[in-house]
Amino acid sequence: YINYQCLKIKMMFVTLLAKVFNHLPDKSFDxxxxxxxxxxxxxxxxxxxxKMKFIFTVYxxxxxxxxxYFELSDPKKHFLYKAxxxxxxxxxxxxxxxxxKKDFLNFRPDFPAENTFVSLLAASESFYKCNSENKFMQVREKYNLPESGEYILSLCTLEPRKNLVTLLLAFDEYVKRTGNEKVKL
Incomplete structure (x- = not known):
């Protein structure tokens, strides 16, 4: 599950910041x-x-x-619901x-679709395909990976909604069916 202590601390900070923000004079925003x-x-x-334009990003x-999938007794109390x-x-x-976008418009059917836009996240160049054998060797050494082999990489949070149990079961089934024991998870 998500580290809710960290989230609570962040939310306390945001709440405190909002209180300070609300005490600023109106002319501060002119x-x-x-x-x-x-x-x-x-x-x-x-x-x-x-006169101010507002832009909001929904992730x-x-x-x-x-x-x-969250420790929520009432989703209406989640900070995103309010936002x-x-x-x-x-x-x-x-x-x-x-x-x-579809989820947001289903959640807010009153919101005009023409004011909703898709803006895909961009990946850093550090995530682009790497052809450097030297970098591959450094990573293999760092993580103690064999020089030859195939890899399946899952990068996500450890939450039940990520369905990692099914990934492990599917991987086990793949190895049993194919006999390919070189592949690493």
Whole structure:
């Protein structure tokens, strides 16, 4: 499961920051044309401003759509629920995939689809295909991997919703059926 202690500390910090933010004088924001939020709810103090443009990025609705995978008694108490329900209809919303856009519009059927856009996440060049035998050798040494072999890599959080048990069972079944014991997980 997600480290909820870390999440609680982050949320306490965000709550404290919002309280400080709300005590700033209104004129502090007069020169701001656009407000962007990459995750958290846009502060109430800014939402009423009619001349300011608002942009919100939606990464995932999993805690709201599948609360059973999170330690949530009520998904409406999750910070994302509050953030998503407070998005106004004239704001622009960027979703990281077509699926996320569909999920968001299903969650907020009142929100205009024409104000919702897909903006795919870009990967760093460090994730591009590597053809350097020297780098391969360094990684094999670092992780004590044999020089020859095939690898299946799963990079994710250790949560039940990631279905890693099925990955392990499928890997075991693959080795049994093919007899290929060179492949590493």
């Amino acid at each position: 020169h701001i044309d656009c407000c962007f939020s990459g995750l958290y709810e846009i502060p109430q103090k800014l939402r009423w401003r009619t 995932d609705l999993t805690p709201i759509l599948f609360p059973q 998503f329900t407070n998005i106004k209809k004239d704001w622009k919303v960027f979703c990281i995939s077509k699926c996320t």
